[in-house]
Every structure is written in C-alpha cells, then in structure tokens.
Amino acid sequence: MRKILLVALVFSSQIWAQNNVAACKIISKINALIQKEHVQPKPVDDSLSVFVFDNLINDLDPARNLFFKSEYDSLAKNYRLKIDDLLQNEDCQFISTIENIYKKGLLRNKILLEKLATDSIDFSFRDTIRMYKKAFPVYMTESNFEKIWRKKIRFDVLTEVAGSSKNLDSIQTHFKSLSDYYKEIGIQNEMCKINNQLKRKSTIAEKVYSFFCTYFDPHTNYFSVDSKSNFVSSLSKERLSLGFLVTLNEKNQIIIDEIDPNGPAFKNGKLKKGDQILSIANEKETLKVTCASLEEIGELIISDANKIITLGIKRKGEKSFSVTLEKEVIKDEQNTVFSYVVEDKNKIGYIKIPSFYSNFESNDKTGCADDVGTEIVKLQNDNIDGLVIDLMDNGGGSMEEAIKLAGLFVHHGPISIVVDNTKKQQVIQDPYRGYLYKGPVIILVNGNSASASEFFAAILQDYNRAMVIGSSTLGKATMQTILPLESAEENFVKVTINKFYRITGKSHQSIGVIPDVQVPIIYESIVQKEKDYPTAFKNDVLPTSITFKPYVKNKLINQLAKNSQKRVFSSSYFKNIIGMNKKIDELVKNPKTIIPMQIDTVFEEQKAVTSLWESISSFKDESINLNVKNSSFNESLLGVYPSERTIKEAQIKALKNNHYLNEAIKIINDYFVLK
Template sequence: MKKILLVALVFSSQIWAQNNVDACKILSKINALIQKEHVQPKPVDDSLSVYIFDNLINDLDPGRNVFFTSEYDTLSNKYRLQLDNLIQNQDCEFITTIDVIYQKAILRNKSILEKLDKENLDYSLQDTVRVYKKAFPVYITPSNLEKTWRKKLRFDILTEIAGSSKNLDSIQANFESLINYYKGITIQNEICKINTELKRKNYITEKIFALFCTYFDPHTNYFSANSKSNFVSSLSKERLSLGFMVNLNEKNQIIIEEIDPNGPAFKNGKLKKGDQILSISNTKETLRVTCASMEQISELISSDANKIITLMIKRKGEKNFSVTLEKEVIKDEDNTVYSYVVEGKNKIGYIKIPSFYSNFENKNSSGCAEDVGSEIIKLQNDNINGLVIDLMDNGGGSMEEAIKLAGLFVHHGPISIVVDKTKRQQIIQDSYRGYLYKGPVIILVNNGTASASEFFATILQDYNRAMVIGSSTLGKATMQTILPLENDEDNFVKVTINKFYRITGKSHQSIGVIPDVKIPILYESIMQNESDYPTAFKNDVLTTSINFTPYIKHKLIHHLAKISHRRVQDNSYFNNIVALNKRIDAVVKNPKNTIPLEIKSIFEEQKEMTSITDDITNFKDETLNLKVKNATFNESLLKVYPSQRAIKEEQIKTLKNNHYLNEAIQIINDYFELK
C-alpha cells in the first residue's frame, strides 16, 4: 500500500512539474506577442508581479475566509515582488504552491462546514457584521477560523430568512423553523461550492494568464481555443444556441424567460416560460445552479464546444425532470439590427443596433453595416423625415463595420485617426463617395455604449451629422485583434494594437463620448466605466490639422440642445429616474459600516433595498403610446415568416413607451421648425 501511495505521489508531482513548464512556455509566448504587437507595451517588472498577485488573491479569497494570515504572509513574502522574475526565468512552480495551499484551505473550510452542519448556531450573541467597500486585509488565524464561519453562516441564514417574507412579525413567529430550514440549505450550498471549486482544472493557471494580459490594459486578454470561439460567436448574428433566454429572479434562481420559436428548445416541446433550471450538464460535468458561479454556468451553457446540454428543470406542481437539447445555428434576434416607423408630426425611422457584428466566419452572412443599409432603404420607402439610431448597451464589435456604417451617413472625407505602437498616425478615410441617408439623425447612447459604437457616434458628432443624446458612454478608444501564440493553435491573445482618435485630435478614452444632450439613465452613477479599470489608458490629445466640413452649423446643434435640455428638466419620467438614482447611490455608495447581527436589523436593511428594487420594477410610464409600426416591407415579410411576429410585437410594445425615443423625435420636430 505504501509503495502504491509513493508511486502515486511521484506521478502526481511529475504532472504538476510538466504543467508548470507548459504554463511558463505559454506565459513567455504571451509576453513575446504583447511586447511585439501591443500599442503601448510595459516592461515586465515588480508592478506586474504586484498586479497579478493581489488580483489573484482577491479572486481566490474575496470574502477573506479562505487563507490564514500566515499562509498569505508566506505567499506574499515569497511571490508578491518576484512573479516577474520567476516567469522570465521559466520557473512557474509558484502556480503549484499557490494551488496546493488554496485547495488545502478550502478543504479545511469544508471540514468546518460539515462540523457546523451538525451543531446549533447561537443567534442570541450580540455581534455585528462589518461592511467593506474594497478588498480588506487577510485576517483569519487557526484560532478564529471557526468563529468567522459561525458568524458568516449566521449572517447568510438571517439574510435568507429576512428575504423570505415582507412581514417581520411573521418571521419572528416562525423563527426557529425558518432557522432549521435555511441553515441546512445555506451550509449545503457552501459545501457544494467548495466541491465545484475542487473540480475546476487549471483555473489558477488560466487566471494568471488573464491577469498577465490585463496588466497591459483592460481589453488585452488570454483566450483558450474554446473561449476564442465563444468570443467570435458573440460578435455574430447567427450562433450555436439552445434557443431560449434566462433571467435571475429575486431569489437568484435561473428562470427561463423566453423561448425562440425557431430554436431547439421550442422544437423539443418540453420547456415552458417560467421553468426553473436546477442544474446544467454536458457530457463531462454537471453544475448545480445553487453552488456554481454565474461565470461557470454561463461558460458551460454558452460554450460552442458543448453542443449537447442536459437541463434539470423544476416546474411548480410537477416532479423535477430533465431535458436534453442539441444546439443549432439560429439567428440571434438580440444581436441583429431591426427597425420600425414612428408616426406623428413627422414620420421618423428607428433602427436598433445591438452590436457591430460581422461575418467573421460565415461569408454568406451580412454584417451590421449592410443590415443597417437594408433597413434604411425599407424606411425610406415609407418616406421617413428623420432617423433615430439606438446604440444603447451596444458594446461594440467590428471596427470595420463601424467604418462602413459611418460611410452611409458621411459623403466622403477623413473620419478618424488611428495610432499604432510606433506612434504613426494613420488617417482613416470614408472610402465611398456619397451617402445612403442624408436626413436628420439622432443617436441614443448610454454607459453600455462602447468601443466601435462610440467610434461611430464620434464621427457623426464631429461632422454635426447627428446629435448624440443620453448619458456618457463607457470610454473605450482602443482596437483589438485576436492573435495565436507562436506555434500554438490552442492559445490566443486578444491584444490591443491601436488607439483611435477623433478627427479633431481629441479622444474619448476614459471619459466617454459626451452627449449633446445629457438625459438621466437608471443606474448611471454606479455603472463601471473605462476609467474605473486600474490599467486603463489615460485620456490624451493629438496635435493634428485635418480639414473637414461639418454638415450643419454648430449653432443649430447648440440651440436644439438647449431646447431639449429644458424639456428633459421638466419631464417627470426623467425626474423620477434622478430621484431613484439618488436612492440607489445612498445605499450602494454609502453603505452602513456595521450591521447588527440580528434579524430585525437585517430585515430593515433588506427592506430598504427591497423597497428600491420594487420601485424600480414598478417604475414605468405607459402614457406615451407612440405610434410604432413595422415598415411596409417588413410587414409583408411577416406574412412569409409568421413565427417572427411575436418578437416584433414585443419590441413594438417596449418602444411605444420609450421616453428616450420620444425625446429624440421631439428634437427632430424642433429641427424642422427651426430650419
């Protein structure tokens, strides 16, 4: 038996050693590629080492209940300032060391949880929970680990109980039975999370690959062959899909929200809207929803490598059952351009561009610019007087598509300046003379408007070809490409190769595109911006003297903006958003430092959050009733493809009460009156 154990240990150490050698080779190739191609490469030094180490620890131990202080100190003293040297010296044994200590730590936590599962927790203790805004020091010691877990479990259980009812008296009357019920669920979910974590292969290695890349900037990243395939697929309007959409409910359960009538889930016939997904399986592993992260669940369910997926489903009033689905290539309606006509004082066209998708792999499929061109032609056949382009929550995509799209609205001339690592300035020209549409244009943007969509918006804004309204955009003015590592077909880097600037020489990097008319957007002050990333490029300005002629005088844009600003200030819908944002800010940005660890205080804390959530959920104004309809040609298409009608009707229903669209229409009406 001892001989077998010895052989197993030797074999295991050989695998670890080989994995470390392979990891170092990949890191070396990643560095070589970034140093060669990145627009602004940095030296591999102590700063990189600190960045990787601190972020890795924060990822592995975000709640500071995994590592002992002594373990952290050992790792910190040994590696925090040395990872750069070790990587350059091809010595990646640190990966094994960190992994071994991490697994030992979470197994230690598992043992404590199993022990506490058999014991009673004392809820009469006078105690508080401290709320931290940022990562805090590692403080766990062998003597206080169990005490920390007892405190954490009490807080988690009380939080679950507080959310089980809106009536505190009812909770207090049934407190003992609720404790027993939620204690079992909470502890088993924690154990399940640890078991899931123990099964993750190469997680720390790939996390280090990713951190090495994001040290150079937030958008340079490591891709395995599978993640690269998923990323490219996300930039397409056709993708492998199970044919349904999910959402998280208030209990963090995954619920089926929509089923695509053209997809495999609909054809299977077993799933219904409102079904709860309990677990997700491919041919190799099963993830229980309650004990896996959303990142793991998303990766398993969306990966192109997992073509056959089995779901365990819970439906009210029925026994749990499983459904096996095989993915099919279907049109992704949520990633496809669509348009409508809004009738009123003037007939206005509306085009939604969810992303700047392209035909990267399917040469028979049209890209975003071509699809927008088709929709413009349909709208012009209905004699529209103006056009609203909705780029809200458009995270970007293909820069080539953005350049083509700008050409549909600009006659000819320079549209942008691109700078590479040599600091060489290349002026991007609209290569096609003429334009497809020359009427007034309004562009809707928000914090989710990023990259290629910001690029497009700045071109039309600089030419006074469109007015931009909404909130400031993300602030990403860089361009990436996906490159394979040398002699390696399984590992890739999405590397930032260019920075782009407006034709004025200015940049929206880290500050976003500033709208001509700022309009309140829900959650805008707590959404993450480019400037929030620690490795984001700073804003800078180029010295340039490019000649270009704006289409209309800035004085007219300024006058229209003043009229719109006054209207927005008097609008009760937008004023309600401002009020909601203030309430959200008060809770998110200024949380209480400590919360008493007892049911009444936690209930009151949750009640405040629930009140805001309920007000946001119930916040809608259906008094607009805009006259939105399909373009004549699109209406005729629905007779050929009737399965699309339900989707179109839902989109029209949403647009009828869209206050941002309404304000855009009002600005176009003002334009014609002023003109």
C-alpha cells in the first residue's frame, strides 16, 4: 500500500512540475508579447507581484471563508513580493502551492458543511454580522472557522426566510419549518458549489495569466482559443445561438424571457416564455443552476465549442423535463442596428446601434457602419428632418466600423489622433468625402457607452456635427488587438496597442465623453467606469496643431443645450430619477456595516430593498406615448418576413415611453426654431 501511495505521489508531483513549467513558458511568452506590442508597457517588478497576488486571493476567497489566516500569511510571506522574481527565474511552483491550499480549504469547508447539515442552528441568541463594501483582510482561524460558517449559514437562512413572504407575522408563525427548509437548500447549494470547484479542471494558472495581463491595463487580457472565439463572436451580428434570451427573477432564478422565432429553441417547440432553467449540460459536464456561478453558466451556454446543449426545465404545474438543442448561426437581434420614424412637430429618424459589430473572420466586410448607412437611406426616403443615434449601453467593438461611421456624417478632414508605443502621432482622416446625411443629429449616451461608441460620439461632438445628451461615458480611449503567443498557438492576448485622442488634442480617457446636455439616468452613479480600475491609464493631452472647422456655431449649440437643460431640470420624470439615484446610492455605497441577525431586523432590511426596486420598476412604466412607427421600407419588409413583427412591436412599445428620445426630439424641434 505504501509503495502504491509513494508511486502515486511521485507521479502527481511530476504532473505538477510539468504544469508549472508549461505555465511559466506561457507567462514568459505573454510578457514578451506585451513588452513588444503594448502601447505603454511596464517593468515586471514588485508592483506586478502585489497586483497578481492580491487579485488572485480576492478571486479565490472573496468572502474570506476559505483560507486560514495562517495559510494566507505563509503565502503572502513567500509570494506577495516575489512572484516577479519567480517568473523571471521560470519558477511557477507557487501556482500549484496555492492550488493545493485552495483545494484543502474547499475540502475543509465541505467536511464542516456536512457536519452543519445535521446540526441545529440557534436563531434565538442575539448576534450581528458585519458587511464590507470592498475586499477585507483574511482573518479566519482554526478556532473561529466553525463560528464564521455558522454565522454565514444563519444569515443566509434569515435572508431567504425574510424574502419568502411580505407578512412578518406569517413568517414568525412558520419560522421553524421555513428555516429548516432554507437551511437544507442553502447547505446543499454550498456543497454543490464546492463539488463543482473540486471537479473543474484547474483554472488558477489561467487566473494568473489574466491578472498578469490586466496589471498593464484593464483591457489587456489572456484568451484561450475558446474564449477568443467567444469574444470575436460577441462582436458579430450573426452567431451560434440557442435562440432565446434569459432573465433573473426576484429569486435569482434563470427564466426564459424571449424566444427567437428563427432559432433552434422555437423550432424545437418544447420551450415557453417563463420556463425556469434548472440545469445546463454539454457532452462533458452538467451544471445545476442553483450552485453554479453566472459566469460558469454563461460560459457553458455561450461557448461556440458547446454546440449541443441539454437544458433541465421546470414549468409551473408540470413535472420537470429536459430539452436538447443544437446551436445554429442566426441573426442576433440584440446586437443588430435597427431604425424607426417618430412623428412629432418634425419627422425624426431613430437608429439604435447596440454595438460596433463586424464580420471579423469573414471575407464579407460589411458591418455596423454599412447597416447604419442602409437604415439612413430608408429613413431619408421618408423625408426625415433630424436623426437620433442611440449609443446607450453600446460597449464598443470594431474601431474600423466607428471610423467608417463617422465618415458618413463628416464631409472630410481629420477625425482622430492615434499614438502607439513609439509615441508617434498618426492622424486618422475621414475615409469618405461627402455626407450620407446632412441634417441635425442627436447622440444618446450613458455610462455604459464605451470605446468605439465614445470615439464616434467625440468626433461628431468636436465638429459640432451632433449634440451629445445623457450621462458621461465609460472613459476608454484605447484600442486593442488579439495576437497569438506563437503561430498555430492556442493561447492569445488581447493587448492594448494604441491610445487615441480627439482632434483637439484632448482625450476622454478616464473621464469619458462629457455630454452637451447632462440628463439623469437611473443607476448612473453606481456604474463602474474606467477610472475605477486601478491600472487604467490617466487622462492626458497631446500638443497638436490640427485645424478643423465646426459645422455649427458654438453659440447655437450652447443655446440648444441651455434650453434642453432647463427642460430636464423642470421635468418630473428626471427629478424622480435623481431621487431614485439618491436612494440607490444610500443602499449601495453606504450599506449598513453591522446588521443584527434577528428575523424582524432582516425582514425590515429586505422590505426596504424590495420597496426600492418595486418603485424603480413601476417608475419605468411612466407613459409619454411617442408616435413611433416603422419606416415605409421596413414596414414593407414585414410582409416578406412576418416572423420579425413581434420583435419590432416590442421595440416600438419600449420607444414610445423613452424620455431620452423625447428630449432629443425636442432639441431638434428647437434647432429649427432657433435656426
């Protein structure tokens, strides 16, 4: 027996050694690529070591209930300031060491949870739990290990029980049965998560690759061949898809929200809107939704490598059943340009650009810019007087598409300045002479408008070719490309190769594109911006002698902005948003740090949160009933493609009550009066 065990240990150590050598080679290649291609490379030093170590610990143990303080202290002493030296000496033993301690912690937690499953929890004694907004020190010891987990389980049970009914008296009457039920479910879910982590192929090396990359800036990152394929697919309007969209309900259950009539889910015929997804499986593994992270679920569903997916489904009033679907390449309606006409004092065109998509891996170079051009032609056939371009929640995409799109609105001239790691300035010129559209333009943006969206909006704003309204954008003024570590490699790095500047020499990096008219947007103060990332580039300015001529006088722009801001300030709708945001800020930014663990206290906390979300949901339904309709050409197309009418009707319904579109229309109406 000892001989067998010895052989197993030697064999295991050989595998670890091989894995460590392979990991070091990959990191070495990543560093070589970054140092060569990155717009602003940094040295590999103690700062990198601290960044990688701290982020790895926070990722592996965010709740501080996995590592003992003694284990953390030992790891910190050996590695926190030394990972850079170890990498340069091609010694990646620290990866397997951390992984061993991580798995030891998982097994330790599993054994304790098995014990807690048979123990009773005393809910009668007075206790409190402390909440933290950010990562906090590792503090768990062998002596307080069980106490910490008991407190966690107790609070989780109280939270579930408090959310089970709106009647506190009813909860207190049935507390024993409710708490027993939610304790059993909660521990099962925790055990399931641990078992998933123990079964999953090691990802710690990939986490190290990723944190090594993001040390240089937030957008430089490591891609495996599969994640690279998924990323590229996400920037296309056609992708492998199961043909449905999901949402989370109030219980954090995954519910089928929409079914694409052109997709495999609709053709299969077994799924319905409102079905709950219980499990997701490919040919190798099955994930139970209740005990898997949203990231794991998303990875399994989205990955192009998983073409056949089996779903476990629960439907009210029926037995659970399974559905197997094979993905098909279909048009992604959520990632495709669309347009409508709004009849008001003037006839206004509206174009929504969800992302700057492009067919990256196809000889067909058509993309977002061509699709916008097509929609503009359709709208002009209906004799529109102005145009609203909606870039809200547009996270960017292809910079080439953004350049082409700007060229449709600018006659000719410089549109941006790009700088690479040689510090040489390259002026990007409008790729086309002439306009496709000459009329007034309003651009809608918010804190999720990023990268290519900001690039495009900034160009039209600098030329006074469009007014920008909404809230400040994300603040990303960098450009990335995906490069293989070697030819025929299965490892890639998305590396930041350029910084771009406005033709004024200014940059929106870190500060975002500042709208001409600031309009309150729900949740705007809690949206994570570029400046919130610790490794983001700072804002700077380039000296430049570029000359250009704005299309509209600043005096007119300023007067339109002044009139609009006055309307916004007096609007009851936008005043309510300001009030909602204050409440959200109080809840998110200033949470109670210490909460008494009694059912009445937790119930009141839940009630306050539920009340806030309910008021937000009902508030969104405020009606203004804009007269939105299809363009004549698109209406005729519905005769050929009737299956798209349902999607169009849902989009029109949402736009009828869009207050940002409403304000944009008023600005265009104002423009014709002032002009």
